[in-house]
Amino acid sequence: MTRVLMKGAEAVGEAAIKAGCRHFFGYPITPQNEIPEYMSRRLPQVGGTYVQGESEVASINMLFGCAGAGVRVMTSSSSPGISLMQEGISYIAGAELPVVVINMVRGGPGLGGIQPAQSDYFQATRGGGHGDYYTMVLAPSTVQEAVELVMDAFDLADKYRNPVLVLGDGIIGQMMEPVEFPEREPALVDKPWATTGCKGREPNIVKSLLLDPYELEEHNRKLQQKYERMKREDVRVETVDLDGAEVVLCAYGTTSRVCRTAMERLREKGVKVGLVRPITLFPFPEKTIQSLDPKKVKFILTVEMSLGQMVQDVKLYTEGRIPVHFFGRTGGVVPTPQEVVREVLKRLGKEVEK
Amino acid sequence: MTLLKKTEILPLERERRVTILAGPYGSGKTEIAINRAYAAGRAGRAAIVDLDIVNPYFRSRELREEFERKGIQVAAPRGHLAQADLPALTGDMERLLADPEVRIVVDVGGDPAGARLLGSYAPSLEKVGYALFLVVNPNRPFVSTPEEIETALGEIEGASKLRATAVLSNPHLIQLTTPQVVEEGHQIVLAGAARLGLPLGGLFFVPEFLGSWVPDCGDVPAVPMDRFMLPPWFEDIRRFAPYRDRRSLMEGAPPENKGE
Numbered sequence: 001m002t003r004v005l006m007k008g009a010e011a012v013g014e015a016a017i018k019a020g021c022r023h024f025f026g027y028p029i030t031p032q033n034e035i036p037e038y039m040s041r042r043l044p045q046v047g048g049t050y051v052q053g054e055s056e057v058a059s060i061n062m063l064f065g066c067a068g069a070g071v072r073v074m075t076s077s078s079s080p081g082i083s084l085m086q087e088g089i090s091y092i093a094g095a096e097l098p099v100v101v102i103n104m105v106r107g108g109p110g111l112g113g114i115q116p117a118q119s120d121y122f123q124a125t126r127g128g129g130h131g132d133y134y135t136m137v138l139a140p141s142t143v144q145e146a147v148e149l150v151m152d153a154f155d156l157a158d159k160y161r162n163p164v165l166v167l168g169d170g171i172i173g174q175m176m177e178p179v180e181f182p183e184r185e186p187a188l189v190d191k192p193w194a195t196t197g198c199k200g201r202e203p204n205i206v207k208s209l210l211l212d213p214y215e216l217e218e219h220n221r222k223l224q225q226k227y228e229r230m231k232r233e234d235v236r237v238e239t240v241d242l243d244g245a246e247v248v249l250c251a252y253g254t255t256s257r258v259c260r261t262a263m264e265r266l267r268e269k270g271v272k273v274g275l276v277r278p279i280t281l282f283p284f285p286e287k288t289i290q291s292l293d294p295k296k297v298k299f300i301l302t303v304e305m306s307l308g309q310m311v312q313d314v315k316l317y318t319e320g321r322i323p324v325h326f327f328g329r330t331g332g333v334v335p336t337p338q339e340v341v342r343e344v345l346k347r348l349g350k351e352v353e354k
Numbered sequence: 355m356t357l358l359k360k361t362e363i364l365p366l367e368r369e370r371r372v373t374i375l376a377g378p379y380g381s382g383k384t385e386i387a388i389n390r391a392y393a394a395g396r397a398g399r400a401a402i403v404d405l406d407i408v409n410p411y412f413r414s415r416e417l418r419e420e421f422e423r424k425g426i427q428v429a430a431p432r433g434h435l436a437q438a439d440l441p442a443l444t445g446d447m448e449r450l451l452a453d454p455e456v457r458i459v460v461d462v463g464g465d466p467a468g469a470r471l472l473g474s475y476a477p478s479l480e481k482v483g484y485a486l487f488l489v490v491n492p493n494r495p496f497v498s499t500p501e502e503i504e505t506a507l508g509e510i511e512g513a514s515k516l517r518a519t520a521v522l523s524n525p526h527l528i529q530l531t532t533p534q535v536v537e538e539g540h541q542i543v544l545a546g547a548a549r550l551g552l553p554l555g556g557l558f559f560v561p562e563f564l565g566s567w568v569p570d571c572g573d574v575p576a577v578p579m580d581r582f583m584l585p586p587w588f589e590d591i592r593r594f595a596p597y598r599d600r601r602s603l604m605e606g607a608p609p610e611n612k613g614e
Contacts, residue, residue, distance in 0.1 A: 031411060
């Protein structure tokens with residue numbers, strides 16, 4: 001493995017190619033234009049297809065068709081573009097197709113701005129579009145982790161025949177870090193349901209339309225079983241220094257790195273602080289939150305680049321046993337380690353330096 | 355061996371009032387431009403021109419206040435345009451070019467797309483006299499061999515409608531930079547520059563990552579530099595976690611494997 005210096009967006013593109021993705025459809029939007037740009041440059045070199053759709057709506061439907069044909073396919077966008085894709089993502093979830101969608105989140109609502117944010121958490125973890133479905137959501141905190149999670153995303157999409165969303169933010173997309181690409185062959189699986197031309201077999205039909213309510217209910221129950229299986233088999237979380245922690249920070253992606261720096265400052269001030277970093281946002285690492293000891297942990301502080309979204313899940317799974325507080329900046333503002341330190345000290349009733 | 359100070363003007367900058375940094379994106383143009391602007395600021399009146407219409411983040415305009423405190427003028431879109439992903443340009447470039455007392459450092463956007471912009475200033479730049487440096491970090495994709503460097507830099511020089519003065523060698527892997535990374539990378543850059551028929555204007559290195567080690571690259575000046583474009587949590591930058599088995603991050607995995 002050799003190390004290269006890559007922007008998050010480029011690394012995501014290369015990881016997809018290493019995972020056997022040969023098809024990309026998308027429409028540009030800041031701050032993730034380097035993904036389509038990279039794919040437009042690399043895919044022709046490996047015999048793949050790059051198409052810039054006339055819109056996000058068109059692009060996600062190209063994914064629908066491509067995934068229906070049984071090949072690995074990806075798109076990428078940022079918040080407003082992902083909103084446009086939601087109808088298609090719902091159809092893809094309904095039709096049980098494996099696709100990978102990258103969202104490099106920017107500040108919202110509406111057109112918002114082009115700076116990084118985490119304010120699409122609700123949209124990402126509650127399905128996003130209409131209907132009773134979820135997408136799996138993976139949240140990298142480094143460029144290296146983005147590489148690994150994108151490669152995993154293709155395997156997980158195939159495993160569950162479900163869309164997998166990789167939720168980064170503008171910083172993960174734009175920052176450069178050294179990365180290495182794990183040497184592994186893409187784990188391509190047999191897809192007997194794919195529309196590959198029905199020579200010698202009955203036709204396969206890929207669709208999300210089920211007009212009989214009993215049939216549709218049955219279909220929804222089957223989908224729910226997949227989501228339950230995700231919760232059993234594929235929850236990922238990183239925990240740091242939870243043993244003996246009196247304060248537990250909870251953050252994902254970019255803000256988890258801000259928290260890591262804040263933790264060093266807090267330790268210097270004698271605060272016993274730990275971190276829960278969800279890597280899968282759906283399924284959420286509920287057991288990790290449930291296992292925190294109310295006798296030891298004074299409070300959990302959820303830190304986000306939003307005005308409080310993941311904090312609702314943290315509250316849900318603490319079931320009122322531990323106080324849950326929130327600190328966040330939004331609109332493209334990134335919380336600083338100092339702000340997090342101040343918030344923790346304030347909550348502990350300790351003196352806060354100006 | 356020629357070792358310059360951080361704040362010293364490069365030999366090839368001496369007779370020229372304008373220093374232009376162009377190159378593939380991610381090659382380190384902005385960091386070098388900031389360092390060059392500080393060097394220019396010590397030598398006299400100076401300005402940095404941010405012509406980056408390619409990147410949305412990590413642009414030299416983000417340091418406007420720091421530059422202005424040091425008396426260095428900043429020419430970049432202001433107000434809400436500063437944060438826009440529009441190809442917005444400032445009219446200040448022509449004003450600065452007309453002022454013979456000001457040393458100008460121009461930070462150009464990456465790739466031919468960014469360099470094309472220079473063409474519109476070519477007539478004035480020819481009159482004033484410039485050094486156009488092509489910055490390259492061979493640890494970046496698409497410039498990792500002498501052949502790729504020749505192609506990429508050739509395209510950028512062509513798009514700029516200006517003649518490149520020299521190549522600047524900037525081999526690094528941020529916090530994983532070692533003397534070996536610098537030395538091996540520099541050899542690739544040297545070979546790429548030779549294919550283009552261009553001299554080397556300097557080898558840049560960040561002492562923060564290399565301690566007291568200093569590259570020895572013969573006649574090519576070795577130029578130490580500071581870093582300015584840091585992520586918001588920059589104190590943790592050295593804690594980069596190399597590839598590891600993801601299975602230890604599954605919820606329910608044995609605690610000894612979990613986390614750190």
